Amino acid sequence: MSATTCQSCRAPIVFARSVSTNKVMPFERDPAGEWAVELGQATHVGPAPREPIEGVPTVERWISHFARCPHADTWRGRSRGRR
Numbered sequence: 491m492s493a494t495t496c497q498s499c500r501a502p503i504v505f506a507r508s509v510s511t512n513k514v515m516p517f518e519r520d521p522a523g524e525w526a527v528e529l530g531q532a533t534h535v536g537p538a539p540r541e542p543i544e545g546v547p548t549v550e551r552w553i554s555h556f557a558r559c560p561h562a563d564t565w566r567g568r569s570r571g572r573r
């Protein structure tokens with residue numbers, strides 16, 4: 491998994507491939523995020539439980555940077571140009 495920074499807003503992000511859509515997306519760390527990222531693969535795990543569940547390991551949570559980036563329009567424009 492390659493850690494990098496968003497070229498638009500300089501937020502620390504990682505790129506991971508969504509196991510459901512098979513698309514590579516940028517993610518940023520967020521305890522309220524609904525994604526688990528491991529070995530370059532992102533799995534949508536849903537909202538974090540309010541309290542840790544016994545027997546279920548706490549995973550690092552991530553949120554799609556597409557939703558967060560203040561320059562998301564730039565992102566979209568860029569991915570369109572790459573095709």
Ligand SMILES: [Zn+2]
Pocket residue numbers: 496497498499500501555558559560561
């Ligand atoms: Zn950004």
